Amino acid sequence: MIKTLKTFAFHLPSLSVGLTFFTLSMLFGSWLARLPEVQARLMLSEGQLGLALLGLPVGALLMMPLAGWLSARLSSGQAMTLSTLLFCGVFPLPAFAQGPYSLFAGLLLIGFVNSFMNISMNAAAAAVERHYHIAIMSVCHGMFSLGAMVGAGSSGLIASLGVSLQVHLITVALLMVGLHLLLRPVIHSLPSAPAENNGLSIPPRALLGLAFIGFCIMIGEGAIADWSAIFLRKELQAGPFIAGLAYAGFSMAMAIGRFMGDGIRLQLGLGKAVTMGSLLGAAGLLLAILAPLPVLSVLGFTIVGLGFSTVVPLLFSAAANTPGVSAGNGIAAVASSGVIGFLVAPPLIGLISDHFGLALGLGFVVILAVLASVTARSIKA
Template structure:
């Protein structure tokens, strides 16, 4: 395989991660819109998130086989486009059942999109012999910042909520299809040879999965609840509230773009421990100080803290002996998504019976858990 084709695949993969970031940001920005459109309480929003998580977990049970059989390029094209269609349909009808279907599709297709991209990233790391995973995931965060930024300025541009959804997802689908043409064409033959569904991982994979769950719960809480927290608990205008997601994603992007340099110089366990401490401190700042601008600074610290958690864990999972990269990533992602499935709805239930401020303390708890568990899970990594 020529250097030019590998470089082209790397650029295409960066574009795909950017698209995925835009999609997640577009959902996050429109959580208040969905809540208002369907006249929901926090519990109703939490149920929609739970449905999305269920779809993700179901798809991840077969992700290694699917991605291994068809290759990341095909799966990224199909699942990226389907994910865009699901987000476009969020408020297309007045019926909650339609929202449930859209969230189910988004969860299932988004998780397969994610595994296909991370599997491709692992293969490019293997071919080049360089740590690149953090930089690839940095494009996800950059896409999140761009998606949230577009959501913030959409009203000033004269776009309705549905108009914004159509513009963001239409551009995302076109970019995903175009970029997929330049990804690596060869399926993961090792993964393709295994046709059993994903089972509960054990040993090192389980430990990595638990930490992934902690990170994804914290990350998902910001994606799903930060904008609503800014509007309800900080009294921010919609344009300011949308900046919570942008601040988080921008800092996460910065952390990830510098993450490969850091990973080359710092042991994974030390990096994970520092990440947990920083994320916990940032979230405490958000919850303790009643100021929208201080909250934005706190979200940036959370983003910086969480920026390299998933890249470090996915990279470790893809390098375990006797485990195909797609299966290692899918196993860790499966446990992580199981946590993510329960995390944001749990926050919603707590908020329904107490407050969103109390619910978001979950982020602090799990960030501390990640820091405390880093040595045990990555001591030899």
């Protein structure tokens, strides 16, 4: 019988996996909070930036089948170490981009390695759960959001001090390498999960509703990650520190919500929890777009994080328990819809923003969140 682990910080195998989640998002948070200056330095329009940002999800999508194959042939510890060191090695590359094409190429390479790291650390979390009969997946995803919060929050402060993006990303990457090497003895003793199909999966009919919700919400998560800091800088003339707080607040709320996710599900039921989370996210984003002051916009993006935080983990749970569909295939199908959402988000928001403004580009995400809440009413789990 699997039980919730209440002593996560003192269980070294679980903590090592959770800190790997933290490493991935710490780097991403550091990068995303400084996107406005990359856009300004390269003189890119919203549409051009959106197409350049497409490199990351395209790389992740192309690499996913190979990443699953690699993870299945290495032990949990080997896969986590190799993917983490590769990711830290390539992550500073976009800071050296000289134009949209080199930015796309750098992000494409990051997407390749990100896919490998993402699959390896989730597989390791599942293996720890199975071996020790504990539940840590939700906490690990909370650690991911916590890392993004720390990365984005510190990034805004570092940018305001005049530290170059190149020095910033290289330093953070080296710190994360040091953290991983410190944990290496524990990581290499982790249990390994049995090999499964980790590639893309087309949703069967029974999962179409869940897949659609995942698609809508992941577009929203991708939009906040890529465009929140830019929105505050360009639309509300916020400084780099305040602009960085938009994604930091979003990530902080995501972490809080995910740490509380299991309790929310027990209180409300899965369908109602997804419905209310989607609507809360839509309301928060509406506040962020319409707010006359940067601080209110940051509050709005924080509310979005609280609303969206539990939706995807709850969708995975519903997919795993759908009658007639295996747990692995169900989760893979919903996860694939999320990857496609991330794939669509950067150019879609960028192109809408080019023609109608960034506020309306983000407003499209409000509509998708409302549609997700309507669809969620049909979830029976």
